[in-house]
Amino acid sequence: MDKVINGKNISVTEEGFMTDFSQWDKSIGDAIAAENNISLTPRHWEVLNYIQTEYKNDVPLSIRKIGKSGVVDIKEFYVLFPVAPLKTATKIAGIPKPVSCI
Amino acid sequence: MKRIVILGAGTGGTMMAQHLSKELDKKSWSISIVDERKDHYYQPGFLFLPFDQYKPEDIVKPITDFIPKGVDFIHTSIEKIVPEAHEVILANGNTLMFDILIIATGSEIAPEETDGMKGEEWEKSVFTFYTFEGAKALRDKLKTWEGGKMVVHITEMPIKCPVAPLEFSFLADSFFKDKGMREKVEITYVTPLSGAFTKPKCTDALNYLLAEKNIKIETDFAIESVDNENKVIQDYGGKTIPFDLLVTVPTNMGSNAIERSGLGDDLNFVPTDKATLQSKKYPDIFVIGDATNVPTSKAGSVVHFEAEILTENILSYIKGHKLEEEFDGHANCFIETGGGKALLIDFNYDHEPVTGTFPIAGIGPLRLLKESRFNHFGKLAFKWVYWNMLLKARPIPFVSARMNLAGKNYN
Numbered sequence: 001m002d003k004v005i006n007g008k009n010i011s012v013t014e015e016g017f018m019t020d021f022s023q024w025d026k027s028i029g030d031a032i033a034a035e036n037n038i039s040l041t042p043r044h045w046e047v048l049n050y051i052q053t054e055y056k057n058d059v060p061l062s063i064r065k066i067g068k069s070g071v072v073d074i075k076e077f078y079v080l081f082p083v084a085p086l087k088t089a090t091k092i093a094g095i096p097k098p099v100s101c102i
Numbered sequence: 103m104k105r106i107v108i109l110g111a112g113t114g115g116t117m118m119a120q121h122l123s124k125e126l127d128k129k130s131w132s133i134s135i136v137d138e139r140k141d142h143y144y145q146p147g148f149l150f151l152p153f154d155q156y157k158p159e160d161i162v163k164p165i166t167d168f169i170p171k172g173v174d175f176i177h178t179s180i181e182k183i184v185p186e187a188h189e190v191i192l193a194n195g196n197t198l199m200f201d202i203l204i205i206a207t208g209s210e211i212a213p214e215e216t217d218g219m220k221g222e223e224w225e226k227s228v229f230t231f232y233t234f235e236g237a238k239a240l241r242d243k244l245k246t247w248e249g250g251k252m253v254v255h256i257t258e259m260p261i262k263c264p265v266a267p268l269e270f271s272f273l274a275d276s277f278f279k280d281k282g283m284r285e286k287v288e289i290t291y292v293t294p295l296s297g298a299f300t301k302p303k304c305t306d307a308l309n310y311l312l313a314e315k316n317i318k319i320e321t322d323f324a325i326e327s328v329d330n331e332n333k334v335i336q337d338y339g340g341k342t343i344p345f346d347l348l349v350t351v352p353t354n355m356g357s358n359a360i361e362r363s364g365l366g367d368d369l370n371f372v373p374t375d376k377a378t379l380q381s382k383k384y385p386d387i388f389v390i391g392d393a394t395n396v397p398t399s400k401a402g403s404v405v406h407f408e409a410e411i412l413t414e415n416i417l418s419y420i421k422g423h424k425l426e427e428e429f430d431g432h433a434n435c436f437i438e439t440g441g442g443k444a445l446l447i448d449f450n451y452d453h454e455p456v457t458g459t460f461p462i463a464g465i466g467p468l469r470l471l472k473e474s475r476f477n478h479f480g481k482l483a484f485k486w487v488y489w490n491m492l493l494k495a496r497p498i499p500f501v502s503a504r505m506n507l508a509g510k511n512y513n
Binding site: 013015059062063064078087101102 | 259265268321368398433437
């Protein structure tokens with residue numbers, strides 16, 4: 001389905017995860033963050049950039065992985081993205097949520 | 103004489119020994135396989151053991167029953183792989199030189215990665231069925247447990263057989279119903295993911311199962327610690343969940359030998375080309391099964407498909423030909439739903455599980471993503487298939503290594 005984010009038509013899943021990363025830019029990230037009551041700071045962007053790089057390299061993301069990344073520890077990750085941080089951060093980063101096989 | 107060394111005689115290593123001993127000329131190639139254990143477990147059986155549906159002796163056989171003639175089984179542990187020197191140092195002091203190395207060292211549980219998990223209550227009220235010993239201990243506990251809050255919990259992804267904890271919850275519901283004590287047990291399924299089902303078609307087709315079986319769900323739960331004294335699990339966000347019986351899937355990690363060799367990622371899984379199964383760093387090292395970091399399920403069916411493709415690729419490598427980028431992430435799994443029924447799913451890197459017919463398009467006889475008794479018999483029959491066909495690298499009729507799109511309802 002399509003959703004208007006920041007004035008653009010963006011392809012998303014029913015839960016609002018983007019399905020085409022090429023449509024993502026920082027202003028889209030800001031708009032999705034605002035929908036989740038988060039105002040992005042440079043610290044947020046460091047984490048989001050890390051998440052996007054890992055995704056591009058096909059590395060599965062987990063809370064532990066992010067905690068060990070050297071970019072942010074788990075406590076701060078929860079401070080930056082308080083509700084379901086991994087899900088919220090991946091949504092803002094424009095990449096699919098972490099999934100299982102079914 | 104050239105030398106192939108296989109590390110690990112589990113599902114993947116054993117299948118590779120079988121395939122390669124059939125394909126390679128024994129006058130020019132020697133094959134060795136190293137494992138520290140003597141027993142080969144039918145790991146899907148760990149799911150049934152706690153409910154006393156399989157006996158321990160049903161799911162264990164000697165490793166050597168499945169090592170083909172002419173392959174040298176070395177019973178010792180691995181100290182270190184030294185890729186630059188093309189050698190493996192063994193715990194018994196010997197060194198094995200290799201022309202081709204196959205890493206099949208699998209994944210293991212690492213409860214010590216979570217604060218308090220392996221504490222006072224370990225195997226008293228905190229259990230796992232991800233090992234043979236753990237599944238047996240849980241069986242003994244369930245024999246006398248009088249009920250209360252059962253929490254089925256996944257620590258973090260990736261785990262071996264990602265649906266097993268969900269199957270465990272379904273089978274637990276049936277088990278307590280059969281014992282006439284279901285009303286005394288509250289079952290809660292706790293996952294770090296956003297739901298029990300995370301793929302759209304599966305969510306649509308299967309969400310009814312949780313309500314039907316009265317299983318509560320807690321999502322997005324990233325465990326920080328197990329509080330042994332108060333019997334609660336706590337997540338990093340401050341949420342707590344009380345338990346009387348915690349059945350957890352601890353963090354899964356690759357072998358310590360991979361860490362000692364500096365070959366793994368932060369979970370000791372080996373960075374592997376997802377289409378060729380060659381190590382991303384060393385061309386003479388190949389990786390199969392749970393030991394890889396490829397983005398598909400860690401499951402026996404995946405290993406079976408990988409083994410066929412890896413065999414072709416090793417033969418190409420020996421001839422100096424380019425490796426075919428053939429592996430598509432294919433997995434095929436029966437999922438127990440309790441009450442003598444099961445589901446079947448078939449998927450790969452690019453295609454999520456959907457409804458349809460399997461293995462013959464339009465005919466079946468199996469139905470995908472639908473509960474049936476027939477699928478349950480399929481799952482039970484699979485134990486025989488595993489011991490008698492899979493481990494001996496005999497092809498399964500109509501089931502190809504690459505996933506077939508025909509017979510599946512993608513739209």
